[in-house]
Structures are given as C-alpha cells and as structure tokens.
Amino acid sequence: MITYEPVIGLEIHAQLQTVSKIFCGCSTAFGAPPNTNVCPVCLGFPGALPVLNRMAVDLGVRAALALGCRINEHSIFARKNYFYPDLPKGYQISQYERPLASEGVVEIDSGGRIGITRVHLEEDAGKSLHEGFADSDRKTYVDYNRSGTPLIEIVTEPDLRSAADAADFFARLRATLVWLGVNDGNMEEGSLRCDANVSVRPADAEALGTKAEVKNLNSFRFLQKALEYEIDRQIELLRGGGRVVQETRLWDAAAGETVSMRSKEEAHDYRYFPEPDLPPVVVSEAQVGSIRAAMPELPEVRRRRFTAAFGLPEYDAAQLTQSRAAAEFFERTVAAGAPPKSASNWIMGEVARALNESGRDLADPPLSPERLAGLIALVDRGTISGAIAKDVFEKMVGTGRSAEEIVAAEGLTQIDDESEIASLVDRVLAANAAAVAQYRGGRDATFGFLVGQVMKSAGGKANPKRVNELLRRALDAT
Ligand code: ADP
Ligand code: ZN
Ligand code: MG
Numbered sequence: 001m002i003t004y005e006p007v008i009g010l011e012i013h014a015q016l017q018t019v020s021k022i023f024c025g026c027s028t029a030f031g032a033p034p035n036t037n038v039c040p041v042c043l044g045f046p047g048a049l050p051v052l053n054r055m056a057v058d059l060g061v062r063a064a065l066a067l068g069c070r071i072n073e074h075s076i077f078a079r080k081n082y083f084y085p086d087l088p089k090g091y092q093i094s095q096y097e098r099p100l101a102s103e104g105v106v107e108i109d110s111g112g113r114i115g116i117t118r119v120h121l122e123e124d125a126g127k128s129l130h131e132g133f134a135d136s137d138r139k140t141y142v143d144y145n146r147s148g149t150p151l152i153e154i155v156t157e158p159d160l161r162s163a164a165d166a167a168d169f170f171a172r173l174r175a176t177l178v179w180l181g182v183n184d185g186n187m188e189e190g191s192l193r194c195d196a197n198v199s200v201r202p203a204d205a206e207a208l209g210t211k212a213e214v215k216n217l218n219s220f221r222f223l224q225k226a227l228e229y230e231i232d233r234q235i236e237l238l239r240g241g242g243r244v245v246q247e248t249r250l251w252d253a254a255a256g257e258t259v260s261m262r263s264k265e266e267a268h269d270y271r272y273f274p275e276p277d278l279p280p281v282v283v284s285e286a287q288v289g290s291i292r293a294a295m296p297e298l299p300e301v302r303r304r305r306f307t308a309a310f311g312l313p314e315y316d317a318a319q320l321t322q323s324r325a326a327a328e329f330f331e332r333t334v335a336a337g338a339p340p341k342s343a344s345n346w347i348m349g350e351v352a353r354a355l356n357e358s359g360r361d362l363a364d365p366p367l368s369p370e371r372l373a374g375l376i377a378l379v380d381r382g383t384i385s386g387a388i389a390k391d392v393f394e395k396m397v398g399t400g401r402s403a404e405e406i407v408a409a410e411g412l413t414q415i416d417d418e419s420e421i422a423s424l425v426d427r428v429l430a431a432n433a434a435a436v437a438q439y440r441g442g443r444d445a446t447f448g449f450l451v452g453q454v455m456k457s458a459g460g461k462a463n464p465k466r467v468n469e470l471l472r473r474a475l476d477a478t
Helices: 054-066 163-179 220-239 285-293 299-310 314-320 324-335 340-358 369-380 386-399 403-410 418-431 433-440 446-457 464-477
Strands: 004-015 077-081 091-095 101-107 113-123 127-129 141-143 150-156 192-202 212-215 247-252 257-263
Touching (some): 004 163, 054 163, 101 163, 163 220, 212 220, 220 247, 220 257, 299 324, 314 324, 324 369, 340 386, 369 386, 386 403, 418 433, 418 446, 433 446
Antiparallel strands (some): 004 150, 004 192, 077 091, 101 113, 192 212
16 A cells, blocks of 8 residues: 655744734724724725835744745735725735745754745735624625734745644744744634645655645644644545545534635636835845844744753753743743752742643743742742742732741741751650551551651641651661
8 A cells, every 4th residue: 555645835824913004004903893993095995005014024024034034135015816805905915926035944843844935924804704793694794903914924835744743833933923022823813824735645756746725724733633634535535546636625623624615726816916006125134134133032042042051951941932931930030049940840830830720821920030039049948848838839929928928927937956856756656656566567658657747747847858867766766
C-alpha cells in the first residue's frame, strides 16, 4: 500500500491593534453598537478617498520582522474585486503583486523550518448578521463597524507536514503576534483567523498533490482536527482510486468533518489591479531600523536568555516565555531578590493556580512580583516553612497584605528552637504509646505518623527538618 505524506500551507489573517481603521479615522473598538464606527471612506461612498494609517504599517513591519521576513521598500495596494453585501465598495483594498514583506522563516518544535511566503496589508470587510432578529428568516443585516479594520495576511510555504505541526506553528505565531502587541490573539472574536491548504502525495513524490482549502478554523483544536479529517479523507479517496478536486471546504465543528463549499470552477476571478487612490507604501531602511529597535525582545531570544543567564531548566524557560507578562513578572521577582529557580517554581505553581481560579492572567497579577519575592525570602531565611508559605500566599492574594505583615500578625514564624520542639516531641510520644511501641517493634512507617502529630501540635509551624531529627533521636534513645 502506498504511504502518503500530508502537505500543508496556512493563510492567516490577523487584525492589527491600531486605535483607528486602516484608511480612515474611525475607531476599531470591538463591540460598539452596529454601524456607529463608520464614515464615507469605510462605507465606500463614491468620491471618498483613503489615507493610509502609518501605525498599521509599523505593526505589519513588526510582525514581518519577527517572522524573519525581508521588508520591501516599496509595496503596492491593489483592488480585489468581488461582490458581497459586507463589502460596500465592491472591492477590498489589499496587496497583491508587491506585498509589504516576503521570504521569512519560522522554526517549529519538531525542528522543521517553515517558510513565510509573504506578509501583506489589507482591510477587513463588514460583518453579515444572519441571526438574532425577529425577521432573520427573511433578512440579513450588515454591520460595517469592522469594515476597514487593518489586517495583515500571513501566507506560509507548503512546508508543514502534519496536522500537529500546523497547530504548533499557528500557536507559536499567535504567541509571537500577541507578544509584539500586533494582535490581541482573540480567535473567538475573529481578530485572528486561519485558513488551511492541504494536499497529500506519495511519500517519495516530489510533485505536490491537488489541494483543498479549509476555512472556518477558529481554534487550535479545530485546525488540528479539521486537518486530520481532511488528510484521512484525501488518502482514502486516492486509495479508492479517486482523485482530489481543488475546492474550498468548510470545517463543520458539530459534525466533526469538512464539507465542500465551492469548487475551483466556481472560484472568484478577483480582477486585481493597482489601487489608483493610494500611493505606493514606502518603508525606508531607516524606518525598518527604528521599528526593529523599538521591538521587545522576542520569545525565543528571551527563552534562551532565561536558561543561560538564570540557569533555568528548558521547561521552565519555555513556560515563563509563553507570554510577555509572565516573562516580565519572573524577571521582576528575580530583580527583587528571589533566587531564579524559586521564583520560577512559585510562578508556575501557586501563582498559576491562583490565576486559574480567578480567571485572570499575569497582565493583571494577584500580587506584585516584589511581594512574591518577599514571601520567597521568608522561606529561604527559614522564617516560615514551605507549607506555611502556601497558606501565607493564599492570604496575600486575598488581602493584598505583605508576607511579613501576615506572618507577624498571625504568629506564623517557624519554630526552630530546639527545646521548644523537644518538648512537643516528648508530649506526642507520651500521648501515642501504641505507635511508639510499633515503631520500636520495627514498623518504620509509624515514623511519618508521629512526625505528622508533632507538626499538628505545632500548628504546622515547626521546622520539619528539626522535627525529624529530634523525633528520631528521642525514639532511638531508649
Ligand atoms: P492559490 O493560487 O490557490 O491561492 P497559492 O499558491 O497562492 O494558491 O497558495 C496558497 C496557500 O496554499 C499557501 O499557503 C501555500 O503554501 C499553500 N499551497 C499551495 N499549494 C499547495 C499544495 N499542493 N498542498 C498544500 N498546500 C499548498
Ligand atoms: Zn471610517
Ligand atoms: Mg494565492
């Protein structure tokens, strides 16, 4: 039986986080009442002229640089013509022959290098509303607030070889765009969208097979599932003696399958031509230089710095560079005096748990990095035990007080004093004669129980190491 290899290329649309639209001054805020953020330009009134938003260009360049692209000094806007009610001008202003940037590359976890064909600027369309009105069965409503929102389209080479790699690539791309402040990463609101092109070919073949394009993939999971489904469908088709037809398919999440939307014959002829109302976009080398200089350190670079400069394990460094907020929180905790590995453990442990419970993220942390460092210092100095520290942490999150205040106010300071612990040990041994006899009879497991009893009588505050030592000594003495 012939083995088939999947071949995948992605086309990703990302909304740029500008305050105003790409060719007019209207707000890009999400969720405004329908058709309130509109003007003659984004409604496509005849005679209204577009003016390019410089911020959109800067953000596009940022993204392209992070993807290792070459920035084209001159790029050209073009009209992409098609009719649809959410496209008031009857064409979308996009870039076609000369895009903003070309020829990038991104490395993924499996070690593959994924080529970036191009990054170009374009405007978004409005939104058709088919549901939610009393007369929805007869009418479609259109909201033009999104019309003219700046987008970049990122097109990859057909370099991905599995559904998992495609999902990994997309996740990494999302993290980078969010990290850079280019995109908000919100796939549910549609500010990040992905279409996947997929074909299969005999494992030893050079030539690419016929591809299908799958749309409507608004989560990593859907992207992966849709690709898995589509790869299997194409392989089965070929094994059954059929052939793949070039078409656009839609992912039906409820049914868990892709369904045909339109074939190549029905495909649009967009009649692209240069946009006469906009001059070429010029991005000089000097401008590229200053955009590059203003960019935050990229996730990959930071990850490497975390292992090299702080001696963190790979795993920790990867976790802590999932978001810029997490990376910054970690560095501030260390700057406030915490040992890097302790800071990392606390952030990936208790802090992550607190965030999960409250549904917040580190952009809005439950305590400051300086406060966390204060807590870690108390543990390191032996003022409180690790177990007590977790309780103190809870109280810090709940009350906003510092670790020192809580420990002082609640008398949680660790009991280190030998005579104090020794008298607790004596009392526990006297009260648990049976357990003591068992231990001395050879049942070592009883030891843990006795440690627990001493800790309990100390309200959890006794230094556990010292309790172990003194208990052992007392039990083995006679
Ligand atoms: P189209 O002419 O249909 O727009 P393009 O050549 O512009 O196709 O490619 C669009 C996307 O499809 C790119 O991401 C590209 O990598 C991918 N692609 C092209 N050919 C194939 C193929 N045979 N199998 C899988 N993906 C492909
Ligand atoms: Zn407008
Ligand atoms: Mg194309």
